[in-house]
């Protein structure tokens with residue numbers, strides 16, 4: 183019904199290969215390649231269907247005691263998660279290790295001043311020009327290869343305080359990356375990966391790493407901490423995939439392609455409960471006059487035309503709630519939150535008229 187090809191204004195986009203009637207479902211993305219429920223919400227958001235009941239904590243856990251950081255709204259959702267999201271059983275032990283380390287780190291933090299460290303990688307005079315970011319990552323890799331990090335990271339003096347200093351949002355990033363790395367491991371060694379879980383599909387997406395770091399330089403230090411944490415906690419068999427390149431790939435692609443997991447029904451008051459990446463749905467560009475509506479049903483994302491679409495017309499969604507704003511405000515918001523200058527037809531006309 184549509185093909186992916188270059189646009190004149192913003193990378194690739196989805197173009198109708200035939201006339202499409204209003205109300206047609208043009209795409210369904212069955213499950214995220216990787217997703218994370220934000221730490222504040224995870225007891226209240228079902229780990230499978232993302233149901234959220236105004237802050238009520240779900241009671242069903244993966245096993246008798248909760249150590250994987252997952253809660254479910256029903257036994258059925260727990261079963262579906264186990265069967266569909268982790269049939270190999272490789273993911274759960276990784277999530278458990280992350281959670282155990284977080285719990286240990288939090289206990290250590292309470293009992294000492296650990297977690298503060300004197301020297302940042304990104305010093306005050308750090309210049310973000312040329313290949314400084316690449317060099318810095320090489321330096322981090324050098325440090326990690328010269329230290330044995332897998333034994334017990336919390337005993338390693340260079341790494342310990344960086345791990346203890348991780349904030350909630352960084353643990354969330356670590357979980358998002360860990361899931362992606364387990365997918366990559368399984369794709370490499372079993373080869374029987376469903377299409378929505380392939381790393382190659384994910385790696386083809388656009389990355390906004392540089393834009394993100396240029397706007398928020400402190401994130402570079404944060405990304406490095408997340409990498410060190412993962413290098414330290416991921417079991418040995420995954421280590422070959424815990425590379426700075428892969429960690430940066432996930433963080434950079436999340437910034438350009440993530441779909442927020444929003445409380446439903448979606449209103450201006452809805453909470454953002456988590457973040458998810460659906461590679462097959464990541465080629466829809468934004469338009470301030472969209473012809474496709476995205477809706478979430480459980481873990482699935484559906485894309486449905488909101489009006490008749492001509493053959494050859496681009497299929498676009500709206501990335502956020504900004505359609506009633508003036509052109510300048512929309513442009514600023516998209517630049518600020520999604521790091522691009524909107525080149526959609528509506529903005530082009532409205533900005534030209536305003537000039």
Ligand SMILES: C[S@@+](CC[C@H](N)C(=O)[O-])C[C@H]1O[C@@H](n2cnc3c(N)ncnc32)[C@H](O)[C@@H]1O
Pocket residue numbers: 191192193194195387388390438439464465466467468469520521522523524525526
């Ligand atoms: C989810 S991706 C969409 C697919 C992307 N065009 C690609 O080639 O991978 C989002 C990125 O597409 C580009 N993009 C999407 N909508 C755009 C728009 N209205 N104007 C300019 N660039 C846009 C931006 O670079 C944005 O970060």
